[in-house]
Amino acid sequence: MLFSRPNEAQLQRVNQTNLVFFLQEFTSGPNATVVPVIGITGKTWSFVTFGTIFAIDDAITQTPDRSSARVGRAQGVLVASALDGSNVSVTISIVFNNVDYSGSTLELQGTIHQNERYREVSVVSGTGRFRFVRGYAILETIYYERATSYTIIRCTIELIYN
Template identity: 25%
Template sequence: MKRSRFILGLALTLLLTIATTPSQCKYHSKNQIARANRTTDKSATPFGSLYAFDDLLREGPEPNSTVVGNGKGLYLSASQDPANFTLVMYADFGFTTGKFKGSSFGVFSRNPVAELPEREMAVVGGRGKFRLARGFVRVKTHYFNAIMGDNIVKYKATLIHY
């Protein structure tokens, strides 16, 4: 009985190891906070503010760089201390070209923007070729204007998926 459990456990481990596929994706996202007639608010992201975004994903930080997909989601300004500016972020990064066309993965994590030069967020799932994805995204701010809220961010995702 013990031996058959051991063999079953070994077989399941082997199947799960063989079935996973690692992938890496790299892209840039430019985010600009809408700001019609701002007159009193000195912070682009006051504590407790919730923002929706719908951004293009590009191969590079340049405005004319090739579009590879889009990022859609929400982020919440979750830090009262400007020196430790932190967002809580849900994002779905979808690809519209290349080998991952029609696939996306989701990030739901703390985004400690003040951590330089790089920070990390958790990948919690995916669809299409990223079905059942897990992993992490390394995030590096390429450009950030704290007053206006504009930014360009580089994402480098490492994913395990089936």
Template identity: 30%
Template sequence: MGKVVGPVLKLFFVVLFMSSSVHSSSNIEEKRESDHRFQKLLCSKQKLTRLHFYFHDIVSGQAQTTVMVVSPAKTVKPSPTWFGQVNMFDNPLTKGPELTSKLLGHAQGLYGYASQVDISLLVAMTFIITNGRHDGSSFTVLGRNTVTDSTRELPIVGGTGKFRLARGFATAKTYFFNDTVAIVEYNIVVIHY
């Protein structure tokens, strides 16, 4: 039995060594290609893009685009600011304020009611453009949105496609609000490569 185990172990270690060296050379090639693309991107000229659209946050009804995924904790006195509630959404972005206006993309993400003092949201969302010259590209916003302020500013923290290495800001202004829907006008200023 000992005569068989020795050669089998040698063969096992040879195969293991060969597969790890092939795997590691494959990783090295992928890393080189990734580094090359990144260097090429950094050597290209930065672009500034301005976008404008309307965000439709529909919280009830047949066309609902937002759902509550975490309800506020049960307390003796309910919070007037909905503190602790978290909603997930997939909201249409349109050219005009009407929902029937031309669809430009979607905003997907979540917002949580993060303040015990005022109605402020912690927002994490990605704007996905599905129309026009930026079709298939996206950028991500992460920040505080005090919805009772007339204009809010949120930072852009990254992007994909034509918005790689994106940074900039989004200003939000409530266009219309009732128990069913909030329509928010967004002006975007994004720097990208």
């Protein structure tokens, strides 16, 4: 197998796209969008308990307003993956249903440090309009309401593709 460096023309064909949208997340109540599905027997299932696995299905909106236009869903799995409860491993599909990207997905993967305001994960692939993309996503908690366990997360994604 031969490997070659891209020539100047190939390098100039790289395109970049930035996306910003908002995850609407509920971690308790009858409309919870993040729920624990399994954990270690005898231990409390929580975001800081090693081995707890969560399913996620958050609405994605255009603006932080809960009633703003929906553009898709963030669906996947979160795993409390650090013994000390500091990290969560993330595997999430961003499933778009808006006019521009309907049927397309972005695949996010990585480990996030729970107590940081800005959390970064990799964009490892995509489908439809995002086939063969790569990049990264910054997840930033911009609002949290303890009483209802409601969180708004700004998701800023930078994509590179040919």
